[in-house]
Amino acid sequence: MITQGVFIADRYEIIDRVGSGGMSDVYRAKDHILGREVAIKILKQEFSEDATFVAKFRTEAQSAAGLEHPNIVNIYDVGSENGMYFIVMEYVEGITLKTYIEKKGQLNFKEAISIAIQVGRGIEAAHQKGIIHRDIKPQNIIISTEGKVKVTDFGIARAASSNTIHADVMGSVHYSSPEQARNGFVDGKSDIYSLGIVMYEMVTGRVPFDGDNTVAVAIQHLQEEMVAPSAYAPELPISLEKIILKATMKKADRRYATISDLLVDLKKALVSPNEDFVTIVESDLGKTQVMRKPTPEQEESLTKRAAEALTFEDDYDDEEEDYDDDYYEDDYDDDEYEDESRMDRILTISGVVAAIAIVAILVAILGNVAGVFSFGAKKVTMVNLVGTQYEEALGQLEDLGLNEKNVVVSTEASDEAEGTIINQSVAEGKEFSLNDTLRITVAGKGETADNSSNSSSNTQTAPETTEEPEEEETVAVPSVIGLSQADATKLLDEKGIVVTSTSQEFSDDVASGKVISQSISAGQEVAKNTSITLTISKGKKETTYSYSIANPYEGECKYEITELGKSGTIPKNGSINISEVKVSSLTVKLTYTPTFTTEDGTTINLDDKTESTTQTVQGTAN
Structure with a gap:
């Protein structure tokens, strides 16, 4: 258990x-x-x-x-x-695409294309290494809290090779290609088909084929034509509809030849959504059509235009569209979230020659329900306040969207002119949530905040304000240096101080998992619920090594690494990768037994002889 x-x-x-x-x-x-x-x-x-x-x-x-x-x-x-x-x-914190579709119902075409491009880029990277996912579905696509779309669960993926006859396991039948349904040859075009079904579901809010059991659904994939997505989404641009239809052709040779070709058309659909540029082969008869691959210059131009097309303007939404839905975790969390704001920008484009736009839907799922629905906090980049007068600093903070509720002011004896900011809790350039508290220290007269014990409060609102400042309860910050993260968090929580973030550093003196430093000095008086950050030790920095061990035989072989107590199988023409090892070289024993697999999956040894070798592999320092 x-x-x-x-x-x-x-x-x-x-x-x-x-x-x-x-x-x-x-x-x-x-x-x-x-x-x-x-x-x-x-x-x-x-x-x-x-x-x-x-x-x-x-x-x-x-x-x-x-x-x-x-x-x-x-x-x-x-x-x-x-x-x-x-x-x-x-570990990716976020929601699955399946959950997102269930909450939104139907996605607009820009959202659908931006998600499809990111999923396609992940599939493209796998295909370039000869790996077919075989189980592309919304449940295996995660939208992180930062808006990054990631493909997960290569549960039935394996390296594609010329002798791949059928899949060992069928993926989810609603998204399986016809060749998977009939247990036939599976290659990269099967992933293209599954991604086409996912795009269909994004724009229509439903899968094209459904039934009482998996057999019924599989037969529909093999025999029935699906209803055009525009029947459920009348405003769907013709370019995206034809991309979906081409990707989901029942015959693999009528689909996109590669996932890269599909990504090029998706970018074109962003630039010219209503242009009918997608060519669909309706019959096996007729002349072979040769599709021209864009030149690097054309690709670069298309990438820039696609990036510009992915900017959501204020007049894009009408009253019927609502981007402020709340979401719920599926596989990663059961907590309730709500969207911080509608998507108003897309991740920047990065690429190499013939690269494809990286686009992302900025999905924020921070929030809580407390009687009324409130949205997640906006983050801003902190400016430098040290050396400025308080009134000037307050003006800069107001420009960022902060108000006096976000600011806790302490006075401290200093050689600086009275009213000068001498310290700020969030450094210049750091991200700061508008729901958090910013602590600033102002030069003043008398004892410092650390030495004051009889004053009613060491914090104040804006100097020279016409309003009567509210008295706040303060607490002394305890020292948590040397404690474990859990113990430190518990102690600070008991004092009413909130640990909002942690960072890790290597340390020769502090044991791993213990606190190296704290952002607020011990003994300092602060308001309750003040935020504090901790630096946690990662222990002494040790050199680790990574290894790539290739299969020297014609078929699968077994390996055993005594130093690590590891063993397993290396696929034909494949290799294994091992990282985070503390020794610079490994002795690997490789054993190969010639085998043959029958149509029913039975593995038969061709003879009783085995080949074995032992080799020493040098690691690469990380």
Whole structure:
């Protein structure tokens, strides 16, 4: 039983359970070596003794471990302990696209295209490494709180090769391609089909095929024509409708040849949404059409125009569209969120030659329900106040959107002129939430705030104000240096001081997980509910190494690394990647047994002989 506080591999501390899938459960955990939150996917107990399921679980990690892309959930580690198999991956806080669609009903075409482009970029990165996802669906697409769209759960992905005859496992049937439904050859065009179905659902709020059981839905994918999306979304531009129709052609050779071609048309749809530029092959007969690939200059021009087209103007929305929906977590959280504001800008475009626009829908899901619906706090970039007079500083803060409720003022004896700002709790250039409290210290006469014990309050509102300042309850900040993060947070909470953020640093003197420093000095008097930040030790910095171990044989081979206690299988023409290892070289034993797999999935050894080699692999310092 995995419960809160349990450690896995003497490193990952379980915080809570955040989701569950068909094969595994997902937990949020704390990595005590690197000081970061991670997600751990643990194979369910009923499957851990099934060799087939274990093999699929390992394949997931090995397929995804080599993928590093902003639109893909990163895999950090994979291992097993006492018969429990687990994968450690990036923890993404946000909501699934499925939840977002359920809350919005139908997405407007700009939102749908921006999300589709980001998903497509993640799929493109995988295809370039020969990996087919095979299970693209809204439940496997996460929109983070920062607005980044990420593809997750390569649960049935594997490296594509010329001898790939059929998929071992069908993905969710509502999004499966016809070739997956009939257990046929699966390649990158299957992911294109599934992404086309996802786009259909985004713009219509429904899937094109549905039924009482999976067989009925699969037959519809094979035999029935789907209703055009414009039947449910009359204002859908013709370009996006034809992109969806082309991506979801039943015959794979009529779809887009590559995901990159699909991304080019999506960008064109942003620039010219009502232009009928998509060519759909309606019949196998006739001449072969050659599509010209855009030149780098054309690609760069299209990228810039697409970025400009993705700016949402104030007059874009009408009264019927509401971007201020509240959202609810699906796989990651059960808490209630609400949208901070409608999307008014898209992530910047970055790229290389023939790169495609990175676009993002800025989805904010911060907020709470307390009788009336209130929106999440806007963040601003703090300006420099030190050296300015209080009245001038107050004017700068008002320009940022702050008011006296956000500002706590303390006086302190100083050589500076009276009324001069000598300290601010948030440094220049740092992000600051308008719901947080900014502490500024003003030069004055008399004792400093730290030495004052008899005054009724060391905080004040604006100097020379005509209003009577309200008296605030103050507390002395305790020293939490050397305490664990949990103990420090508890102690500060008891004093009425709120830990709003933490950072991590390496330290030769402070043990890992302990507090190195605090943003407000111990003994200082502050108002209750004042925010404080802590710096947590990551322990001594140790050099770690990464390894890439290639398969030297013609078929799959097994490997064993004694130094790490790791073993597994390397796919044909593939390799494994191992990181965060504290030794500079590893001795790897590789064993190959010639096998043959029959049509019913039975694996037969061709002979009793095996080949084995032992090699020493040098690591690359991280």
